[in-house]
Amino acid sequence: MAHDHKVLDALDAAKTQWYHFTAVVIAGMGFFTDAYDLFSISLVTKLLGRIYYFDPSSRTPGTLPPSVSAAVNGVAFCGTLAGQLFFGWLGDKMGRKKVYGMTLMLMVICCLASGLSFGSTPKAVMATLCFFRFWLGVGIGGDYPLSATIMSEYANKKTRGAFIAAVFAMQGFGNLTGGIVAIIISATLKARFDAPAYKDDPAGSTVSQADYAWRIVLMFGAIPALLTYYWRMKMPETARYTALVAKNAEKATSDMARVLNVELTEQEQQEKAAHQEQERQEEYGLFSRQFAKRHGLHLLGTTVCWFMLDIAYYSQNLFQKDIYAAVNWLPKADTMNALEEMFKISRAQTLVALCGTIPGYWFTVFFIDIIGRFIIQLGGFLFMTAFMLGLSVPYHHWTTPGNHAGFIVMYAFTFFFANFGPNSTTFIVPAEIFPARLRSTCHGISSAAGKAGAIVGSFGFLYAAQSTDPTKTDAGYPPGIGVRNSLFMLAGCNVIGFLFTFLVPESRGKSLEELSGEKDEEAPSPDMQQTMPDN
8 A cells, every 4th residue: 555554653753551461361361261271271180090090909099091082182273273263364354343242252152151061871971071172162163363463453553462462471370370360279179178098098088079160170260251241342343443444534543533642633534535435446355376475484484483382381281290290290090189289289280380381481571572473483492402402312311310300401492492482472463464364364373273273282192192191101111101202202303493484574573564565565675575575
């Protein structure tokens, strides 16, 4: 577009105001809920095995069969992938605001329904749980492209990266809260219904109380989502969608004047009319040669980087409990009752979230608009590779008594550099570099690729690490070799992500219209020609 978008230029230059922080909280609470719902299942899977797959003839705790464990852990990601693609596309067709409320209500309903999973047999309960977690994932998936796009289109170009990163950083608090809630519930029920260790209690006297524990943990995720529904419905549509997609610059001006301190003249309100026909001719679709020429490599870069990152990130997150058991940081299951095991798993994951996960997110918030997305993503992949190799090469050193603390410190650093790295930047960049009419769709495609990686991680790691029980061997290998090989594979995924980062342009300090080519498609600036080949 050869003309100036004064409405959008004014937004790019607007001072940081209270409404920006309000938008971070409103959008961020969706991600708080997302992380809580996705990762809380890892806190209760061992508990589910002890409740529903306990064999009275055996004096050992019950465990979920591998296929059931994979389904319970991975089904939400299948729903998330579907939700990212569908709601990402719908956000560009119907508008960000209209679709925003749908995803949140779906999350609330399915959170509650997951905790009410029913059935007369263990298989029926697990099937019901998987059904509701799939649809929970659909709602979570819709939140990814919509929250990222809304925040990118509200923010000014100077602090846009920090605001989008702050929305995503709420995942860390959701992860932490999941652990804290599980700790409180397990400790409360254990104190009230204390029972001896499992080996002295083959009948499993804590099962009736433990059945309440996992249900309460899963249902708690509905509370933050429900609290933010009203405020999401009060948010106006973003000016960029209204002006560039809905073709209503006057409404875009009035909406932004209502929430931001931006002065715009009548001439600026009517600027779209004279160029409407030109814009119609310049628009191109997702599957056009023009899109492939301008943004094809960018989309390839964002999808592959997110895919590789999520294989590593979700494998680590969902199966922390197995890794802790493999290095003997957690006691053997038959020395604890069901609630005590849940308490110790939750405590371990909360400690890692507090020391590694949350600091990484907020380092990104503080530094992303200073050193840029590109450097943070490259550095994150590089250090994740280094620390995973540092865990896997001397793996048997870390599993010997006395070295467990060192393993946990190294393991926490992989989470730190995932979040002060590609886990944040892969979310931010797709919300910045694509045209407004395709922004939500392209973010949905990129994030869906990530969830495909999460599915590979959640199903693949489960089978690759079957020998996480130090008392067992797998195909003649030493105990724990499955975890070691898995860490090698995850390091390889990080190397691929590192290489594909070079396809993704740096977006720091540029307006969304500069990055997408919407501001001046006929004569792109020299800087744009350098950072975005084929423009």
